[in-house]
Amino acid sequence: xxxxxxxxxxxxxxVFVFLVMFPFIWVFLTSIKPPREIFASFAWFSAEPTFQxxxxxxxxxxxxxxxxxxxxxxxLTTLIAIACASLAAYALTRLPIKGKGxxxxxxxxxxxxxxxxxxxxxxxxxxxxxxxxxxxGLVIPYITISLPLxxxxxxxxxxxxxxxxxxxxxxxxATPFQTFRKxxxxxxxxxxxxxxxxxxxxxxxxYLFALTINTADRWRTVPVxxxxxxxxxxxxxxxxxxxxxxxxxxxxxxxxxxxxxxVAGLTSGSVKE
Numbered sequence: 001x002x003x004x005x006x007x008x009x010x011x012x013x014x015v016f017v018f019l020v021m022f023p024f025i026w027v028f029l030t031s032i033k034p035p036r037e038i039f040a041s042f043a044w045f046s047a048e049p050t051f052q053x054x055x056x057x058x059x060x061x062x063x064x065x066x067x068x069x070x071x072x073x074x075x076l077t078t079l080i081a082i083a084c085a086s087l088a089a090y091a092l093t094r095l096p097i098k099g100k101g102x103x104x105x106x107x108x109x110x111x112x113x114x115x116x117x118x119x120x121x122x123x124x125x126x127x128x129x130x131x132x133x134x135x136x137g138l139v140i141p142y143i144t145i146s147l148p149l150x151x152x153x154x155x156x157x158x159x160x161x162x163x164x165x166x167x168x169x170x171x172x173x174a175t176p177f178q179t180f181r182k183x184x185x186x187x188x189x190x191x192x193x194x195x196x197x198x199x200x201x202x203x204x205x206x207y208l209f210a211l212t213i214n215t216a217d218r219w220r221t222v223p224v225x226x227x228x229x230x231x232x233x234x235x236x237x238x239x240x241x242x243x244x245x246x247x248x249x250x251x252x253x254x255x256x257x258x259x260x261x262x263v264a265g266l267t268s269g270s271v272k273e
Contacts, residue, residue, distance in 0.1 A: 024248070031241040038237050053238035054246065057229075060236075063243055065218060066225035067250070073135050073221060074203040077142040078196050084143070085150035086192060090180045092151070093158040094166060104155065111148035115208045118144075126213055133216040141209045146199045153198070157191030158184060197258065201251065222247045 030038060031053050033046040057063055088107075092100050122141045131137035161184055169179040185192070207223040214220055220228070226247070229240045 027241045027244055030237060031245050033238065035236070035238050051242075053236075053242035056236070057239045057243040057246065060239060061225060061229060061243070062217065063225065063246060066220055066222045067247055069135070069214075069219060070204050070221040070223075070247075071250075073138050073142065074200045076135060076139045077146060077203040078200045080139065081143050081146045081150050081199050082192060082196050085147055085154050085195070086185060086188075087180070088147075088151050089154035089158050090184055093155050094163075094180075094184065095176060104152065107148045107151050111145070115145070119208060119212055122209070123212055133214050133219045135219075137213045137219075138206075138210055138221070141213070142203045142206060145206070146202055149202075150195050150199055153195045154188065154191060157188045161187050193258070197255070204251065 029044060029046070032049045032051060034048055034050055034052075037043070037046055037048075091097060092103060097103075122144070126132055126137050126140065131140070165183055165187075166179050169183055174182070204221075205223060206221075207227075210221040210224045211227075214224075217228075226240060226243055229236055229243060
């Protein structure tokens with residue numbers, strides 16, 4: 001018989017969820033307060049809730065342009081990074097290549113460099129290519145950052161696939177690429193999907209490269225755009241929190257829609273049959 005969870009379990013669960021959700025709850029409650037109440041007290045709820053901050057967040061800055069830029073850049077980064085990382089991970093885990101461990105170790109070491117240490121050469125490289133204030137001006141450095149992590153994650157999933165399937169495909173005359181495309185990649189779909197979500201969110205949240213490379217307002221991304229709401233003499237916390245809610249909702253919806261695939265991808269690589 002399954003043991004039923006007691007009241008203490010649900011109590012600690014509620015407390016845990018509250019602690020996790022507290023920053024988001026506080027941001028939302030602040031976004032519907034009049035400016036005078038934000039600085040006057042720390043009351044949870046407003047006596048006169050208003051959505052004027054949402055209107056100001058959209059009208060004072062081109063917020064939807066920032067969101068579109070972030071979506072396009074994050075999507076391109078995800079597609080290119082997953083395509084390259086899946087091929088690299090397949091080659092390093094399924095093909096007879098010498099020095100696989102050394103190569104994977106080098107890939108992991110490349111991801112340990114802090115962004116501030118590589119931003120100068122990348123900035124010079126992007127400038128020489130004439131890609132500043134463009135989508136690919138950020139896609140290129142984002143791929144550089146996301147590829148090592150994507151290769152390592154996908155390599156873990158590819159290792160779990162039985163080699164007998166690949167050997168059977170070779171006996172049927174399939175080439176390595178056909179084996180990858182028709183057998184390995186579909187079986188590793190949960191891991192690929194999870195990696196894609198992680199790469200997308202990382203590109204969506206990146207700030208340093210976006211601040212340095214795309215300086216024109218029409219090419220800015222969401223993190224940089226939110227930082228520009230601050231004026232010279234005041235900080236419009238109502239507008240900032242409203243904009244934060246607006247840009248967070250799409251990511252939350254994506255995670256909720258695909259949460260089963262994300263969980264399946266995170267757990268499938270850790271269970272050995």
